[in-house]
Amino acid sequence: MKLGILVNTDRHLDHIVGITNVALARGHEVIIFAMGSGTRLLGTPEFSALCGAPGVSMSFCDYIAKRLHVPTESLLPEIVCGSQYHNAAMNHDADRVIVL
DSSP states (O other): OEEEEEEOOSSOHHHHHHHHHHHHHTTOEEEEEEOGGGGGGGGOHHHHGGGGSTTEEEEEEHHHHHHTTOOOTTSOTTEEEEOHHHHHHHHHHOSEEEEO
């Protein structure tokens, strides 16, 4: 199963990390897309490190990150600098999507 996590707030880091780890432990893939104030989590090591786990893909909305002045220059190369297209692709590819 593929689980999509739409991160549109910076208030639920522990939940995002916990849900991702449980999903991976059960053999699922996880697709994470950050937008809105959720892009602020990109600077958090616990959040960014999730993209290094096998079975996790991560992208974010560059337009919103720039509007919120989120520094993205030093992000890990596995984190895709994208657009709302990546959100749409996540919703298409995931079997289930949760929003945090």
